[in-house]
Amino acid sequence: xxxxxxxxxxxxxxxxxACRQTVVFDRGAVxxxxxxxxxxxxxDQRIPELVVALDRSWSMTITRLGTANLxxxxxxxxxxxxxxxxxxxxxxxxxxxxxxxxxxxxxxxCCAGDWTGFFFGDAREFQxxxxxxxxxxxxSQQCLDSEERPTAAALKACRxxxxxxxxxxxxxxxxxxxxxxxxxxxxxxAAGTAVTDLRSAAVTTFVVVVGNVGxxxxxxxxxxxxxxxxxxxxxxxxxxxxxxxTVTVSTIFEQVARDACQLDxxxxxxxxxxxxxxxxxxxxxxxxxxGWLFDDNTQQAIKLQxxxxxxxxxxxxxxxxxxxxxx
Numbered sequence: 001x002x003x004x005x006x007x008x009x010x011x012x013x014x015x016x017x018a019c020r021q022t023v024v025f026d027r028g029a030v031x032x033x034x035x036x037x038x039x040x041x042x043x044d045q046r047i048p049e050l051v052v053a054l055d056r057s058w059s060m061t062i063t064r065l066g067t068a069n070l071x072x073x074x075x076x077x078x079x080x081x082x083x084x085x086x087x088x089x090x091x092x093x094x095x096x097x098x099x100x101x102x103x104x105x106x107x108x109x110c111c112a113g114d115w116t117g118f119f120f121g122d123a124r125e126f127q128x129x130x131x132x133x134x135x136x137x138x139x140s141q142q143c144l145d146s147e148e149r150p151t152a153a154a155l156k157a158c159r160x161x162x163x164x165x166x167x168x169x170x171x172x173x174x175x176x177x178x179x180x181x182x183x184x185x186x187x188x189x190a191a192g193t194a195v196t197d198l199r200s201a202a203v204t205t206f207v208v209v210v211g212n213v214g215x216x217x218x219x220x221x222x223x224x225x226x227x228x229x230x231x232x233x234x235x236x237x238x239x240x241x242x243x244x245x246t247v248t249v250s251t252i253f254e255q256v257a258r259d260a261c262q263l264d265x266x267x268x269x270x271x272x273x274x275x276x277x278x279x280x281x282x283x284x285x286x287x288x289x290x291g292w293l294f295d296d297n298t299q300q301a302i303k304l305q306x307x308x309x310x311x312x313x314x315x316x317x318x319x320x321x322x323x324x325x326x327x
Contacts, residue, residue, distance in 0.1 A: 033324035048259040051094035055177035066241035088123035110183035112154040151181035155194035192221035261309035
């Protein structure tokens with residue numbers, strides 16, 4: 001990026017206006033670099049990666065969610081459509097489903113589907129992959145009907161893909177399922193072990209359970225191992241209606257998108273007092289809960305916080321990073 005951040009979404013202007021009232025540069029945009037001139041500083045936005053692991057077991061395809069005329073799978077797909085459109089320029093999206101689509105070597109469908117991604121700025125392509133069983137691409141895709149939930153296989157496939165793509169980006173898995181994992185050979189919670197393995201690679205796993213599911217030890221283990229912030233029962237995120245599921249998925253996408261408020265400057269800054277950040281021409285305060293700060297000791301990584309982060313993510317315009325030269 002050339003020191004500018006653009007998001008093609010005009011519907012977010014009102015949100016930006018609400019946030020901008022609390023974000024003011026401490027020296028003021030008018031007085032910044034008074035007596036000198038300023039140059040744009042190029043930066044790269046640290047876009048996070050999120051892989052969606054979607055349960056396509058037989059019960060997901062036939063069970064209505066709450067009182068709605070939608071199956072649990074249809075509601076899950078609809079929630080992903082909405083969130084992917086909203087955050088398509090803020091999150092790199094990958095996709096995997098389970099049980100595996102045909103040909104699956106296991107007679108019961110105890111394998112994961114094909115991993116696809118990453119998609120950035122292309123919500124439509126992500127959605128085509130997510131709906132590939134309902135709307136076959138080219139008419140060639142075949143999907144299995146299976147009662148099994150090979151959750152562990154899908155999570156292991158996520159870890160494998162992350163391993164072959166080392167990055168300094170934040171990484172996440174969003175698991176959407178309607179019951180406890182199967183296909184583990186009857187020994188312990190293999191999916192829980194897979195989540196712990198992802199966590200050891202700095203990957204956070206969000207566990208969303210749809211429908212009326214009682215307390216489940218394996219799901220609880222997965223939720224607490226994947227996301228240490230889950231400290232109250234049932235620990236996993238439970239959605240019993242399409243609206244609740246849409247809000248839950250959107251909230252997770254929003255949490256992930258906040259990592260896009262980290263900027264890597266392409267050049268080090270000798271004097272941080274000569275650096276200014278401007279959102280659509282409005283200065284942003286350095287420091288404080290709603291300002292910006294350096295994210296490391298090299299003065300080459302910047303993090304926006306609080307209201308400035310929200311305004312940046314919701315901005316339909318641009319963010320400029322400028323360095324003042326008083327010579």
